[in-house]
Amino acid sequence: MISIEPVARPGAPLARRNPVAKLAAALLFSFTLLATLDPLAPAIAIAVELAVLPLFGLRYRVLARRALPLLLSAVGILVTLVLFAADQSGRVLLDAGPVLVSTGVLFTALGLVLRIFAVALPGVIVFATTDPTDLADALIQNARAPARFAVGALAAFRLVPLLGQEWQMISMARRARGVDAGRNPVAKLRLFASTAFALLVGAIRRGTRLAVAMDARGFDADTPRTVARRQHFGLADTLLVVGAFALAGAALTTSILVGTFRPLLG
Template identity: 40%
Template sequence: MTDRLRRADPVAISLGRPPAAGDAVETAAARPSTLRFLPRVNPVTRLAAAILVTTPLLFTIDWLSAVIALVLQLVLFLAAGVRPATILRRCWPILLAAPLAGLSMLLYGRPAGTEYWSFWLARITDGSIELAIAVTLRVLAIGLPAVLLFLDVDPTELADGLAQLWRLPARFVLGALAGARLVGLFLDDWRAMTMSRRARGIGDHGALRRFATMAFALLVLAIRRGSKLATAMEARGFGSRTSRSWARPSTAGAADAVLLLIAVLVTGCAIGGAMLAGTFHPVWA
C-alpha cells in the first residue's frame, strides 16, 4: 500500500483526494521513457561516457566509423529502455542540423572524382558526396549520445558528482549549478515580457526591433539576477576555502563501470572497424 501511494499522482495527494486505482498506471505511462539501466549510473559517469564516445569522432571524417558508432548507439539506447518516440522528440534539432551540415558539404566540400553539377562556387563531385554522407552521420553520432545520456539527469546530482568524484572546486561547481538553474527561467521571462508589451500596446513594431529590445531587456535582467545570486551565495559562505560537507553522497558502482566499458567498446569498434576496412581518414590528413 505504501509503494502504491508513492507511485500515485502527487497532485491528488497534495489536494487531499484519495488516489485512484489507475493513477500509478497513468503516471508510469506518461513518462517519456522507461529506462532500465541509466538511472543506476552516476551523472558524472554519463558525462565521461559521452566524452569517450564523441571525442574520437571529432578527429575523423570517414563515413564507416560514424555508421558503426551510430548503429551501436541506437541499439544500446533502445536496449536501455529509451523509446524511439523519445529519441525523435528530444533529438529533433540534431535530426534537422545533420542534413543541413551534409548539404553544405555536398555543395562546398572537397572536390574529387567525377563532377556531376557545378554553379559558381558550388560543385557536386564524388568527393563532396562522400564528405556530405560522412558529416551527416557524424553529426548524428556525436549529438545523440550527448542528448540521450542526460535525459533524466538532475543538475544537483551532477554537481554533487563533479565536486565529490572529480574533486572540482566547490565554488565553481555550485556557481555553475546556480547558473544552470537560472537558464530555465529565461523562457518564462521572455513570455512575461511579450505579454507585458502586448498589454501596453507596444508589440506592433518590426520583428527585428522587437527581438533586439527584448533580448537587451533579458540581458539586463539576467545580469541583475546573477549579481544578486552571487551576493547571496557569498553571504552564505559559498566562497569560503573551508572544506564543505554534502547532504547527498555521490558514489559510483558496477553500473558506472559497465557504462564506461560500453563507451570504450563503441569507440573502439567504430575506429577499429574503419581502420580494418581502410576507410579511416583523420581530419588533419
C-alpha cells in the same frame, strides 16, 4: 517550456549508473570519434547509441524531441556545405548554374553531419537520464570538482527553464506596446535580435544577483562542505566507461579495416 528534468525510467540499468560515469562515458565515446572525417565510424556509433537507448530507459520519440534542434542545425550545415563548398572533387551529380553538387562534397557533408549526431547524442542521453542535483553531488564526491563550481553550475542550470518564460514575457510585452513585425522577414529578424539581446541582458543581471547571493550565504568559503546524498562509483560504473571507450575504438577499427578512415590530422 524548457525542461531540464530527467525523462527516463528510473529503474533502467544504465539510467541508474553514477552521473560522473555516464558523463565520462559520453565524453570518451564522443571525443574518440573526432579522430576521423569518414562517415562510417560515426554511422556505426549512432547505431550503437540507438541500440543501447532502451537500456537508458528512454523512448526513441523522446530522444527525437530532445534532439530536434540538433537535427535542424545538421540540415543547415548539410545545405551550406553542398551549396558553397570550394572543393568539388569526385563525380558531378548536379550542375545547375551556380549550384554544383559532386560526390566528394556529399561524402564530406555526410561525414560531418553524422559526426555531429554521433558526438552530440551521448550528451543528450546523459542529461535526459540524469538529475542535475545528482550530477552536481557526483562531481563533488567522485570527480573532486570544487564545490563552488559544481553548486554554481547547478544553480545556473536550474535557471535555464526561466529563459523560455522570459522570452514569452518580453514578446508579449512588446506585442502589447504595438511592436510587431507582421509578415516582413527583415523586421522579424530585427525583432528576434532585439528580443535575444534583451533576454541576454536579463540573464546576465539575474546571474550576477544569484552569484552575489550565493557568496553572501557562504558558498565561496574554503570550509569543506558536507553532502546529503552519497553518490557511489562502483564496478558497474567503471565497466560503463570502459565499454564506451571500447565501442568507440571498435567503430574506428572497423573504419580502418574497411578503408574509409580519414584522419582528422595528417
